[in-house]
Amino acid sequence: MTAHPPLAPSDPTAASACLPFSTSPAGPGPSSPVAIRLRGLTRVYEVPGRQDARVTALDHVDADLPExxxxxxxxxxxxxxxxxxxxxAGLDEPTDGQVTM
Structure with missing residues (x-):
């Protein structure tokens, strides 16, 4: 793996990397209504042929996705x-938790 030096402000490809921290992209703010809310989303899969083997794909995931x-x-x-x-998307049912749209 090759290490690259940090982008310099004079580099035209680095324009977005050099923006001050106070600059925020346009779009929904923190007070935007929530479109999708995940609370305690858990999904455990049983391994076929092995009663003692389970795979935890999601482990109590919480998230709010703004509209x-x-x-x-x-x-x-x-x-x-x-x-x-x-x-x-409702294509798979979680083992536990809730998805609200």
Whole structure:
């Protein structure tokens, strides 16, 4: 892996990286209505053929996604991203917890 020096303010590709911390993007603010609310979302899968083996894909996830916002779900392979999205969309039923739209 190659280490790269930090972006300098004179670098035109670094414009967004050099914005002051007080600058915030346009969009929903902290008081925006919640479009999707997750409370205690848990999803446990049983491993077929093994009664003692279970995989916890989601472990008591809480989140509020504001109306009109764009949210990226990122993480390592196998970290539960697809399970989270499937439970939020109603394609999969959580083992415990609640999804409110």
């Amino acid at each position: 009109g916002s764009f949210t990226a779900v990122v993480g390592a392979s196998g970290s539960g991203k697809s399970t989270l999205l499937h439970c939020m």
